[in-house]
Amino acid sequence: MPSLATAAPARQDLRRLLTGSGADRLLLVLAIVTIAALWLWMQREVPAGPPMVMIYHGKHLLAEYPIPTGGAPIHVHAKGDIGVSDIVIDTHGVHFESSPCIGKQCILAGTKHHAGDIIACVPNRILVSIRGSGARNDGYDGIVQ
Amino acid sequence: MNATAPDRPDLDRLRAQARWLSLLLVAIGLHVFESALPSLGPWFKPGLANIVTLLALVMLGPRAAVTLALGRVLLGSMFIGTLLTPTFFLSLSGTIAATTVILAAWRWLPGVSLVGISLLGAMAHMVAQFVVVEHFYIQQPALYHLLPPMLLLSAATGWINGALAAYLCARVRP
Numbered sequence: 001m002p003s004l005a006t007a008a009p010a011r012q013d014l015r016r017l018l019t020g021s022g023a024d025r026l027l028l029v030l031a032i033v034t035i036a037a038l039w040l041w042m043q044r045e046v047p048a049g050p051p052m053v054m055i056y057h058g059k060h061l062l063a064e065y066p067i068p069t070g071g072a073p074i075h076v077h078a079k080g081d082i083g084v085s086d087i088v089i090d091t092h093g094v095h096f097e098s099s100p101c102i103g104k105q106c107i108l109a110g111t112k113h114h115a116g117d118i119i120a121c122v123p124n125r126i127l128v129s130i131r132g133s134g135a136r137n138d139g140y141d142g143i144v145q
Numbered sequence: 146m147n148a149t150a151p152d153r154p155d156l157d158r159l160r161a162q163a164r165w166l167s168l169l170l171v172a173i174g175l176h177v178f179e180s181a182l183p184s185l186g187p188w189f190k191p192g193l194a195n196i197v198t199l200l201a202l203v204m205l206g207p208r209a210a211v212t213l214a215l216g217r218v219l220l221g222s223m224f225i226g227t228l229l230t231p232t233f234f235l236s237l238s239g240t241i242a243a244t245t246v247i248l249a250a251w252r253w254l255p256g257v258s259l260v261g262i263s264l265l266g267a268m269a270h271m272v273a274q275f276v277v278v279e280h281f282y283i284q285q286p287a288l289y290h291l292l293p294p295m296l297l298l299s300a301a302t303g304w305i306n307g308a309l310a311a312y313l314c315a316r317v318r319p
Contacts, residue, residue, distance in 0.1 A: 056285050
């Protein structure tokens with residue numbers, strides 16, 4: 001265990017290393033600017049209109065629902081490569097209720113409700129994406145293929 | 146009878162091999178440890194094993210760093226039971242991209258320390274994973290909407306990991 005006399009310089013060294021060199025800081029600034037530009041560009045690409053939940057298996061659109069403003073939650077059973085994922089769409093947004101994958105990262109992703117939000121279950125090849133950035137409407141209940 | 150003494154192995158070479166093996170074991174340990182950590186968010190890992198790749202690069206050179214990174218993914222995946230699963234291929238693609246970028250930055254970016262090199266490696270790792278997931282699994286460009294926040298997280302962890310690698314290098318290097 002380091003003594004107090006050696007621990008203090010070690011902490012100072014780490015603090016100095018955490019600030020990086022001038023070139024490192026330049027790289028960091030460039031990285032942040034690039035990420036911000038990418039994010040802004042992607043936000044512009046989000047189509048206008050009411051928020052729609054799109055559920056895909058690979059390239060195929062399985063179902064498309066507006067986010068409801070009331071009523072019972074909608075359960076979509078999306079068949080993927082390794083089984084069926086249960087996806088729930090309710091007034092709070094959309095989330096994975098269950099999935100046959102091992103890591104359950106799709107369930108841990110929680111509920112999404114903003115335009116541009118996505119949840120992916122990679123092993124089952126299921127993608128849930130929210131499109132549209134305008135006000136909600138409930139003109140129709142959904143399209144299922 | 147004319148007996149000849151057997152060739153003795155070069156001590157420096159043996160020492161380098163022992164160091165490489167020690168680093169590989171530490172990297173595998175970190176790989177397994179990270180897989181056991183509670184999820185910090187979908188697809189997000191702190192990338193602690195990359196610290197060991199950076200140490201191998203500084204202590205043993207580029208070839209040792211590449212073999213260590215690939216060996217760590219292969220053996221680590223065997224330990225955690227994800228060999229040849231999507232997780233393995235994501236890890237492998239990310240590691241190949243990160244190691245390539247780390248070596249290129251080490252070779253051709255003067256003035257950039259391990260902190261900057263680690264930052265670039267972590268971001269390359271994340272981009273490669275997204276490309277592989279989009280191309281082979283999800284096949285929807287909408288997936289890239291997740292990329293900016295994940296890149297931001299990987300930049301932060303890459304920076305911290307680079308600082309830790311530099312800190313360790315200053316103490317471990319002979």
